[in-house]
Amino acid sequence: MALDAQWSAVARGYRFALILAAVLGVAAVVVSSLIGPWAAGLFVSLGLALGGWNSRRLWTDTEKLTSGTVEAGEKWRGPAVTSSAKRLGLITLLAFLIALAYRPLGWTVFLGLVVFQIVMVAMVLPPLKKVVSGAAKVAQP
Secondary structure, three states, X not given: OOHXXXXXXXXXXXXXXXXXXXXXXXXXXXXXXXXXXXXXXXXXXXXXXXXXXXXHHHHHHHHHHHOOOOOXXXXXXXXXXXXXXXXXXXXXXXXXXXXXXXXXXXXXXXXXXXXXXXXXXXXXXXXXXXXXXXXXXXXXX
């Protein structure tokens, strides 16, 4: 399979993970309003949304760093580390503020973040393995 087709499979997995996260967010609100405090489902959905925002920023940052916008000869690792640290720091700060402000149910925002990461890994990892193994085969002489 061509490398471009493998990358499009990764993009499809990414889009499917975002859609699945939205469906899980709606389900969390519905289930929590039926069996318990509705706010728990809302905070889970908020955690899923934060995870989606994080992944979208990661995707665009990666495209920007690999598209040649970083000057030739400049190491792109520095900007990647800085960008990731800022993004993850902001998400962590927001999650902690929500958890503290809306105690005791605010902690469920972290549950949403965890669920999003599991969904993302499950949807993107299989096609990404093919990309990595295909790239390794191309790199071998």
